[in-house]
Amino acid sequence: xxxxxxxxxxxDPEQKIKLKDDRIDLSAANWQLNQFDEYAVExxxxxxxxxxxxxxxxxxxxxxxxxxxxxxxxxxAALAMGADKAVRVDxxxxxxxxxxxxxxxxxxxxxxxxxxxxxxxxxxxxEGNEVGQRLAGYLGxxxxxxxxxxxxxxxxxxxLVGREVDAGVEMKKxxxxxxxxxxxxxxxxxxxxxxxxxxxxxYPEGPRYASLKGIMAAKKKPIEExxxxxxxxxxxxxxxxxSVRLPPPRKAGIKxxxxxxxxxxxxxxxxxx
Amino acid sequence: MAHAQNRYLADLRDVHFLLFEQFRLGELLADPVFGxxxxxxxxxxxxxxxxxxxxxxGPLNEVGDREGCRLEGGAVRTxxxxxxxxxxxxxxxxxxxxxxxxxxxxxxxxxxTVMVEEFLSGANTAFNxxxxxxxxxxxxxxxxxxxxxxxxxxxxxxHGTFGGTMxxxxxxxxxxxxxxxxxxxxxxxxxxxxxxxKSFISGGDHDLAQNIVHLVLxxxxxxxxxxxxxxxxxxxxxxxxxxPNDVVVAGLEHKMGIHGSATCLLNxxxxxxxxxxxxxxxxxxxxxxxxxxxxxxxxxxxxxxQGLAVASSAYLNALRYARERKQGPSIRxxxxxxxxxxxxxQHADVRRMLLDxxxxxxxxxxxxxxxxxxxxxxxLSQGKDDQAHAYxxxxxxxxxxxVKAYGSDQGxxxxxxxxxxxxxxxxxxxxxxxxxxxxxxxxSIYEGTNHIQAMDLVGRKLGLAGGAHLQRFLxxxxxxxxxxxxxxxxxxxxxxxxxxxEAVASTTLRLLDWFQGGRLEQVPLVANRFLEMMGETAVxxxxxxxxxxxxxxxxxxxxxxxxxxxxxGKRYAAVYFAQxxxxxxxxxxxxxxxxxxxxxxxPDAAFAQV
Numbered sequence: 045x046x047x048x049x050x051x052x053x054x055x056d057p058e059q060k061i062k063l064k065d066d067r068i069d070l071s072a073a074n075w076q077l078n079q080f081d082e083y084a085v086e087x088x089x090x091x092x093x094x095x096x097x098x099x100x101x102x103x104x105x106x107x108x109x110x111x112x113x114x115x116x117x118x119x120x121a122a123l124a125m126g127a128d129k130a131v132r133v134d135x136x137x138x139x140x141x142x143x144x145x146x147x148x149x150x151x152x153x154x155x156x157x158x159x160x161x162x163x164x165x166x167x168x169x170x171e172g173n174e175v176g177q178r179l180a181g182y183l184g185x186x187x188x189x190x191x192x193x194x195x196x197x198x199x200x201x202x203x204l205v206g207r208e209v210d211a212g213v214e215m216k217k218x219x220x221x222x223x224x225x226x227x228x229x230x231x232x233x234x235x236x237x238x239x240x241x242x243x244x245x246x247y248p249e250g251p252r253y254a255s256l257k258g259i260m261a262a263k264k265k266p267i268e269e270x271x272x273x274x275x276x277x278x279x280x281x282x283x284x285x286x287s288v289r290l291p292p293p294r295k296a297g298i299k300x301x302x303x304x305x306x307x308x309x310x311x312x313x314x315x316x317x
Numbered sequence: 318m319a320h321a322q323n324r325y326l327a328d329l330r331d332v333h334f335l336l337f338e339q340f341r342l343g344e345l346l347a348d349p350v351f352g353x354x355x356x357x358x359x360x361x362x363x364x365x366x367x368x369x370x371x372x373x374x375g376p377l378n379e380v381g382d383r384e385g386c387r388l389e390g391g392a393v394r395t396x397x398x399x400x401x402x403x404x405x406x407x408x409x410x411x412x413x414x415x416x417x418x419x420x421x422x423x424x425x426x427x428x429x430t431v432m433v434e435e436f437l438s439g440a441n442t443a444f445n446x447x448x449x450x451x452x453x454x455x456x457x458x459x460x461x462x463x464x465x466x467x468x469x470x471x472x473x474x475x476h477g478t479f480g481g482t483m484x485x486x487x488x489x490x491x492x493x494x495x496x497x498x499x500x501x502x503x504x505x506x507x508x509x510x511x512x513x514x515k516s517f518i519s520g521g522d523h524d525l526a527q528n529i530v531h532l533v534l535x536x537x538x539x540x541x542x543x544x545x546x547x548x549x550x551x552x553x554x555x556x557x558x559x560x561p562n563d564v565v566v567a568g569l570e571h572k573m574g575i576h577g578s579a580t581c582l583l584n585x586x587x588x589x590x591x592x593x594x595x596x597x598x599x600x601x602x603x604x605x606x607x608x609x610x611x612x613x614x615x616x617x618x619x620x621x622x623q624g625l626a627v628a629s630s631a632y633l634n635a636l637r638y639a640r641e642r643k644q645g646p647s648i649r650x651x652x653x654x655x656x657x658x659x660x661x662x663q664h665a666d667v668r669r670m671l672l673d674x675x676x677x678x679x680x681x682x683x684x685x686x687x688x689x690x691x692x693x694x695x696x697l698s699q700g701k702d703d704q705a706h707a708y709x710x711x712x713x714x715x716x717x718x719x720v721k722a723y724g725s726d727q728g729x730x731x732x733x734x735x736x737x738x739x740x741x742x743x744x745x746x747x748x749x750x751x752x753x754x755x756x757x758x759x760x761s762i763y764e765g766t767n768h769i770q771a772m773d774l775v776g777r778k779l780g781l782a783g784g785a786h787l788q789r790f791l792x793x794x795x796x797x798x799x800x801x802x803x804x805x806x807x808x809x810x811x812x813x814x815x816x817x818x819e820a821v822a823s824t825t826l827r828l829l830d831w832f833q834g835g836r837l838e839q840v841p842l843v844a845n846r847f848l849e850m851m852g853e854t855a856v857x858x859x860x861x862x863x864x865x866x867x868x869x870x871x872x873x874x875x876x877x878x879x880x881x882x883x884x885x886g887k888r889y890a891a892v893y894f895a896q897x898x899x900x901x902x903x904x905x906x907x908x909x910x911x912x913x914x915x916x917x918x919x920p921d922a923a924f925a926q927v
Contacts, residue, residue: 072879120361248405253373254365256410256423263358 045103045200047088048158049127050149051081053111053118054169066287070137077118080164080226082125086251087194087230088162089126095241102240104128108152110135110145116267123262124254130267133275141283144272146178151275153183158221160203165190165225176225186218192229195237321398323375324749325440326633330883331679332363332432335686338866339859345426345693352424359429366411366433370440373405378441381577382752386523388569393522393579399444403525407477411437412448416475420459427689431622435682438619439626442756443577447480447520449619454481454532457612458551461597461604469557470530479553480526483612484515484533484583491517492769494606495544499535499585501593511535511552511593512586514567519763521581522554522566529554531564532612533585533593534605547605550593552585563590574755614717616764618688621720624728624760625681627753631735632674634750638739639667661738670738674731675886676894679863680856681724687859688716711786715778716855722770722845723852725760732757771844774851775828787825794818794858806888807864810895814861817854817899820906824850827910842916843909850902857891857899864891 055073062069085107092103107122109115110133119130133148153161166173180187193206193213201220206213208227218224229235233246254262272279300306310317336342336359343356377398384396406412415430416422437445455474458466473479490496499513511533515521522529531552540546556562568582585591595601596608639662647663650656661667695709732754736743743750761767779787798815801807824847831839867887874881 071877117357117361120357121365124361124365248401253369253405253409254361255408256362256414259358259361259365260354260423262361263355 045092045160045196046156046158047092047103047105047160047162048149048153048156049081049084049088049105049107049122050145050161050163050175051085051107051109051118051122052078052164052167052169053109053115054078054167057168061290063288063290066289067285068288075114075118077121078164078167078169080166080168080228082122082164082251083228083231084162084164084226085122085125085127087191087226087236088160089252090236090241090247091160091194091196091238093126093238093241095245095247098126101128102238106131106156106158108133108149110140110148112136119267120262121254123265123267124258125252126258127265129265131270132267133270133272135272135279139279139281141281142172142174142178143282144277144279146175146182148272148275148277149175149179150182151277153179160220161185161223163223163225165227173225176223180223183221183223185222187223187225188216188218189225190227191224192227192232193235194224194226194230196239200239321376321380323371323440324378324634325371325375325436325630326637327367327370327436327439327629328633329363329367330880331682332435333360334863334883334887335683336363336428336432338870339683339863340428340686340690342426342428345428345690345697348697350424350697351426352418354423354425354429362414362425362429363432366409367436369405369409369411370436373402374437374441374444377402377444377577379749379752381441381443382574382756383576385571385576386569386579388566391566393524393566393569393581395447395523395525395579396577399447399523399577400525402441402444403447403477406437406448412452412477413475416452417459420471420475422475427692428686431618431685431689434619434622435626435629435685438623439630441577442623442627443575446575446578447523447525448477449616450483450520451477451479451481451526451530453612453616453619454483454530456615457532457549457608458530458596460611461549461601461608462551463598466551466594466596466598470551473528474530478527480520480523480529482518482520482529482531483609483616484518484521484531484552485609486517487514488516492766494534495542495547497534497536497547499533501535501537501548501550501595503537504592507599509535509537509550509593509595510586510589511550511591512589513584515583515585517570517763518581518583519578521579521583523579527555531583531585532596532609534609535593537595537602540603544606546603548602549596549605549608551596552591552593556592562592563588573758574752575759613764617717617721617770618685620760620764621681621722621724622685624725624757625678625685626728627757628674628728628731628735629678629682631732631750631753632671632678634748635674635735635738635743636662636671638742638748639671642739642742667738670734672889672893673897674734674738676860676890676898677727677731677856679887679890680860680894681720681727683859683863684716684852684855685720685724687855688713688720691716707782708789711782711789714781715774715786715790718770718774718778719848719852719855721764722761722767722774722848723856725757726767726849727852728760729754729757767848768841768845771848772841774848775840775844779825779828784825790855791818791822794854797858797862801861801865804865804868806868807861807891807895810861810864810892810899813895813899814854814857817850817857817902820903821850821854824906824909838917839912839914842914846905846909850905853898853902857894857902860887860891860894864888 053075056076088105105127106129107127108131109119115132163176188205190207191205192208195204197204203218205216231250237243346354381396387394413422414425418424451474458470474481485494487497501509501511533550533552534547535550536546537548554564563586565584565587566581567584570580640660642661643658644661646656647659691709691712698705735750742748798811801811864887867884871884
């Protein structure tokens with residue numbers, strides 16, 4: 045199975061957000077691989093290996109990212125986990141929106157013809173949750189979003205995808221090729237059944253760590269560098285950021301001396317009752 | 318499994334500064350000896366191993382402390398999660414970083430390896446001792462073993478199938494190793510029957526690996542007394558055919574710290590069935606101490622790193638607390654009860670403690686990095702440039718006891734100061750710092766007490782090669798002070814460093830005089846103090862070197878660059894250390910020159926009548 049996985053670098057979500065000139069100041073950002081994308085890489089690796097003998101690959105995983113040269117670091121991290129090759133499309137974050145990203149990935153998919161596109165369900169920076177849906181639309185492919193279970197069925201021609209919904213787990217079957225976006229529980233020990241790894245095999249919880257061997261091997265794996273122009277992408281933004289503001293700080297509370305006063309203030313000052 | 322929360326923190330910016338700015342890892346990596354690693358790969362190794370330490374080992378630190386090890390049915394059970402972490406560690410490969418590619422390792426420079434070791438030790442000191450000892454023991458077999466011994470033991474010990482220990486200490490032979498009584502009786506097939514008791518054996522038994530390979534110091538019947546008659550034996554817990562080898566865990570110590578590390582009393586050959594092989598075959602007879610020193614030297618550096626590692630995390634945790642904890646108004650408004658409460662970071666004494674910890678931690682990390690770089694350069698110059706080789710090896714000899722003793726002493730004191738920074742919150746368990754402090758105390762005791770390190774420095778290392786190692790060390794400082802004497806910001810501090818180096822030089826002459834003038838018994842009284850003088854001088858020097866690099870970088874950086882505060886920190890740490898700690902070197906020299914003998918002269922009975 046040939047899988048294309050999209051990955052994005054995001055600023056460390058635990059860092060405090062600073063604003064400068066009505067924009068988020070990212071000059072001191074600690075960039076890291078978007079967590080859901082890391083899960084997608086892990087899912088792709090589990091789909092393309094026999095866990096009893098993970099050194100032998102049963103498929104090919106290509107990781108793709110749009111971004112400046114520094115994104116190589118996140119691509120290398122995915123290669124160190126075990127992905128086979130990478131593509132970086134040179135661009136600046138401020139020149140991208142979900143539509144440009146979806147159209148760019150579409151071009152790569154049409155060029156490379158993967159059997160499956162795996163993506164994180166959203167990126168932790170603006171939590172957009174758009175690119176997968178747009179990409180499936182452009183490609184005219186079936187899509188399954190928020191996957192927490194993936195099972196290869198019909199001899200590799202389709203996937204059974206479990207999605208966590210309010211009432212339980214909804215199972216959908218999608219024919220390949222397809223676009224699947226993954227949720228947190230896709231990295232549970234037995235979330236993925238690829239037909240080769242024994243069904244009772246339990247992976248450790250979470251995405252795998254890059255091993256020392258993986259890091260050394262990643263150095264020799266190819267990263268293809270492309271530009272938006274080479275892919276004939278019109279970089280016209282459909283979404284523009286006008287300004288960014290922090291939510292207003294909460295005012296200090298006050299003490300009231302009686303229930304009467306509380307009700308009075310809620311009614312007359314806060315006007316909530 | 319309770320309290321599985323990571324508290325380990327390291328300052329990766331400082332690690333990058335050491336690797337890529339002060340000690341120029343790139344120069345080393347250019348040599349093909351290091352397997353074609355590049356800087357980007359080294360950065361990734363730093364990032365990934367730090368992540369691993371925080372995510373896998375860090376959460377088990379408190380678990381190990383609370384649960385400790387248990388002796389059940391004659392076997393040690395390690396705390397919850399340790400087995401899983403062991404497996405993950407060897408899958409990730411972090412313990413093979415410095416192992417030769419011939420044995421599936423990376424052959425990476427020591428400079429990079431010591432940083433990764435700091436993460437592993439800092440995140441979970443007790444856990445990291447098991448794989449650390451396995452690696453150390455394997456390296457002794459790699460150096461001195463016969464081809465058959467290497468074939469049988471190296472791969473499984475490097476890759477986590479077997480653990481390893483070093484068995485020196487006996488109940489009556491601790492610092493006095495030569496008093497060891499463990500016997501080795503030759504058998505007709507060339508192997509030996511081992512019998513004796515070894516105590517305080519770290520990782521002496523555990524449930525992490527299939528087998529444990531003990532390196533046991535024992536005396537072959539008929540060998541001379543003292544250290545000269547000791548040989549080193551490979552004694553596996555299970556013989557290679559899988560049958561038990563009559564190694565019995567007779568007890569488990571209950572300790573102040575490192576509860577997750579099993580400290581065992583081991584009986585070898587209680588039932589006459591413990592078989593060992595002489596390390597290196599017949600030529601290894603009576604070579605035990607020399608062989609063991611290979612392990613001891615690398616273990617001593619590791620202990621210095623342990624001290625640094627916990628101190629660094631204690632400091633960073635204290636810093637984080639000081640930024641958040643509000644208490645009291647600023648001293649500028651001390652009379653105004655309505656003045657806003659400020660984070661304790663704003664109080665002068667808290668700032669003093671934090672800067673003191675920062676300077677010591679970053680200075681000792683630089684000292685460890687310097688030692689590692691000398692190790693790498695010694696390796697690169699071997700057989701190519703004899704003078705350079707002798708120089709670098711000499712600095713490794715000289716700095717090893719300093720890294721071990723100064724790193725471990727200061728490590729403990731930084732942990733203590735971190736507790737003080739938190740106040741009552743530091744004394745309770747909730748913040749994890751008291752554990753760092755308890756864990757850290759052993760560092761000044763094991764792998765040769767810090768007094769043994771001081772005596773090694775004064776009695777052995779100073780005199781090696783006719784005193785050349787110390788002369789080169791002081792010469793390097795002299796080159797620095799001459800070059801930087803007129804530095805507009807650092808000049809006055811460089812002058813203090815110059816006087817400290819002079820104090821070390823003059824004290825060395827005084828010690829030489831004592832040695833030659835038959836006043837040997839006075840040397841141990843001052844040896845620890847002298848080691849501290851050298852540690853402070855070295856750290857002061859390296860901090861000032863950092864500051865001069867940092868100030869040069871600051872001139873190039875735009876005023877809003879986020880890296881500016883890092884470089885400013887280097888300047889303040891160096892000046893603080895030079896102005897507040899380095900003058901103490903001259904003081905110590907004066908104290909030493911008074912040749913006070915009170916501790917020798919006081920009658921035994923005069924200490925107290927109890």
